Amino acid sequence: MDFRIKTMKQAAKTLLTLVMLLTMGGQAYAGDLSMLNVVGAENASEEFTAAINNSISKIPDHILDYHKKIGATVSFSRNNLPGYDNTIAGIYYYDGDSRYDVMIRTDEAFYANYRFDLATTLPHEIGHFVWNVGFRDAASEEDRRILKEQYDFWKNYRFDCKNQEETFAALYVTHLNYPDHLIQEANDMFDRCEERIGLLNGAEESSQ
Numbered sequence: 001m002d003f004r005i006k007t008m009k010q011a012a013k014t015l016l017t018l019v020m021l022l023t024m025g026g027q028a029y030a031g032d033l034s035m036l037n038v039v040g041a042e043n044a045s046e047e048f049t050a051a052i053n054n055s056i057s058k059i060p061d062h063i064l065d066y067h068k069k070i071g072a073t074v075s076f077s078r079n080n081l082p083g084y085d086n087t088i089a090g091i092y093y094y095d096g097d098s099r100y101d102v103m104i105r106t107d108e109a110f111y112a113n114y115r116f117d118l119a120t121t122l123p124h125e126i127g128h129f130v131w132n133v134g135f136r137d138a139a140s141e142e143d144r145r146i147l148k149e150q151y152d153f154w155k156n157y158r159f160d161c162k163n164q165e166e167t168f169a170a171l172y173v174t175h176l177n178y179p180d181h182l183i184q185e186a187n188d189m190f191d192r193c194e195e196r197i198g199l200l201n202g203a204e205e206s207s208q
């Protein structure tokens with residue numbers, strides 16, 4: 001009897017894995033934390049580490065690669081992020097030497113009590129990185145028009161679309177996970193930003 005239950009459980013597990021693979025839609029990416037400069041890895045539980053790995057699994061490798069290559073870090077903190085109260089899940093630094101660094105909260109109680117979701121925290125902050133490197137000084141007029149229109153639309157529905165840069169970071173996560181929730185030209189705009197970072201990453205590689 002025991003054996004049968006085990007077999008059924010195993011079958012269910014296999015099926016679940018298969019369904020998960022199918023819903024990933026054949027993405028070739030498999031980004032995880034080993035591709036980033038992580039500081040304070042011990043501050044995340046095994047479960048949180050797995051959830052964070054999963055959250056960045058759809059980000060193209062070259063984005064994570066470039067983040068690491070330029071020396072940017074991702075720090076895990078169980079405590080309040082410096083300079084903020086207890087309502088911030090992640091921060092992205094974009095001034096001075098640490099302009100590309102990310103810090104994220106990793107304590108269980110914080111995520112249990114607030115509206116934040118570990119599945120979106122790190123990809124949102126990476127979205128700021130994509131904005132900073134692939135959009136801010138590099139975007140075409142068309143890209144800027146698309147972002148402005150997305151902001152003008154989504155600010156009415158999403159609390160995280162406070163300004164154009166926040167809208168970019170927030171919608172980047174949507175672009176990764178639910179591209180069909182965005183219009184095609186928004187997805188195309190994100191693809192172009194990712195491509196620009198791909199060029200920078202390639203240039204970095206060939207200069208070494």
Ligand SMILES: [Zn+2]
Nearest residue numbers: 124128166169
């Ligand atoms: Zn943000």
